[in-house]
Amino acid sequence: MxxxxxxxxxxxxxxxxxxxxxxxxxxxxxxxxxxxxxxxxxxxxxxxxxxxxxxxxxxxxxxxxxxxxxxxxxxxxxxxxxxxxxxxxxxxxxxxxxxxxxxxxxxxxxxxxxxxxxxxxxxxSRCQKFDLQRVDLNTLSSHLFKICETEKIIYENDSIIQICKASEGSVRDALSLLDQAASLCKDNIKSETVLNMLGLNGYEKNIELFELCLLNKCSQALKIYDSIIQNGVQPSQIISNLLEICHLASKMNVIKEVPERDDLFEEKISKLATNNLTKLVNFWQILIKSIEEIRYAPNQEQAGSMAIIKLCYGSLLPDPSALLKQLSSPLKNDETKINVPQMSTTDDFDVKNQPQNSNNINQDKPHNFNYPDSFEAMLNLLLENKESLLHAQIINNVHLVSYSRGVIKVRLKSHSDENILTNLSNTLGKLTGSKWSISLSEEEGEKTIAEKKYDELEAQKNELKNSAEFSEVFKKFPDAEIISIEHKN
Ligand SMILES: [Zn+2]
Structure with missing residues (x-):
């Protein structure tokens, strides 16, 4: 860096x-x-x-x-x-x-x-080599805190930590994300908006899912799994989120270190870290195998739920060192039997209770699961794979001219970095396993997504302003202004 x-x-x-x-x-x-x-x-x-x-x-x-x-x-x-x-x-x-x-x-x-x-x-061999390090989380976040204070940007601590994590030690990326967040939040940065921006909303559910698997609560775990899928997250993404959680929990277990900064997620994960390390390592093995299985499975959703079932079962497996102890200790008559886990017949492994509909959703396109068939789907794919910086750059700078399978034509906003396009084609190549041609066009194209969102918001504001209830308000407070609109459900 x-x-x-x-x-x-x-x-x-x-x-x-x-x-x-x-x-x-x-x-x-x-x-x-x-x-x-x-x-x-x-x-x-x-x-x-x-x-x-x-x-x-x-x-x-x-x-x-x-x-x-x-x-x-x-x-x-x-x-x-x-x-x-x-x-x-x-x-x-x-x-x-x-x-x-x-x-x-x-x-x-x-x-x-x-x-x-x-x-x-x-x-x-003809150079002097200098290895530059990534900037660590503490240094980076203090830097961002300082900038926020100087620029009079209000923020929630956790939002800044998430930005720093997403930028993986790069100061430039962190600043660019901060800028993005500040303009999205009108200089009052909320964690929720940042999580949305980074494609991390709903991440908590993954932590909950991991916990349920550890507790062998299989039917509840599968329910959560289904609900995450319903939110449009790919099975492979869920498993890799679980891997990330498993890694963090194992690391915290070994280092015995409680996160210093108030990171929402890490705090939750630190509770999982108190589990037996063997169990966590087992989970890692199961998850890493599942990633591959999902890739080759004809139905990725099924493969994902099988992984969840395996995890729950894995949580029952005895700790090998405990087994050894049992074997090597002098056997008493009634202790010769080693406790091998039994599938519980009552609640947790009753897969029949699971909704059946999840089996058929993707039968028609088994091999192209990741292939986004629209510009919006492509943007979602980027978010799911945590390409939030690229996502933000596209939203702000790219005017879509045409979109078809593997071929995208765009116009860039003036002064924007043309590397976005190379970057996008490389990233999509990696994510979809096929070649993408992304070219510049002379045509005007659509408005950028950011412009569209802005227009939409302005239209909503106008509508609201002219509505019967609000026109009364504006009569009484002529200088009032609608800053933002929140929907409460
Ligand atoms: Zn000088």
């Missing part, structure tokens, strides 16, 4: 002249001289930033190599910052190699990447 920023700092260290009497590069950066300020503003002629994603081929690199021969305009060093360098093709790397072997004087290359494994060893 912070690759490009670090690269710029190094570029400044190489070129800072302070008040004119600094002759050698050093990390004593003044941030004030003309090289420092122009590097900060991104307009220093001798620091060249290149996004490798946009010039993956030899030609793109050749341009750079040719320009390397010219000495710096007025700097100590000409610095090339190549971002996402792993995107370069092999041929491009080879072309670059010669320059790296005998770099001209006064030229430095800085490569930034998140995927060091994709860089050829011949290149790495």
């Amino acid at each position: 912070g690759k490009t920023t670090t690269a710029r700092i190094i570029a400044k260290a190489l070129n800072c002249i302070a008040d004119g009497n600094k002759k050698e590069p050093s990390f004593d950066i003044c941030n004030n001289c003309s090289p420092c300020t122009s590097i900060s503003n991104g307009n220093f002629l001798d620091v060249i930033e290149v996004d490798a994603a946009s010039r993956t081929g030899v030609d793109g690199i050749r341009e750079i190599i040719d320009s390397v021969m010219y000495s710096p305009n007025n700097a100590r060093y000409k610095v090339y910052i190549i971002d996402e360098v792993h995107m370069l093709s092999n041929a491009a790397f080879n072309a670059l190699l010669k320059t790296l072997e005998e770099p001209p004087q006064n030229v430095k290359f800085i490569f930034a990447t998140t995927e060091i494994k994709k860089i050829p060893a011949t290149i790495i």
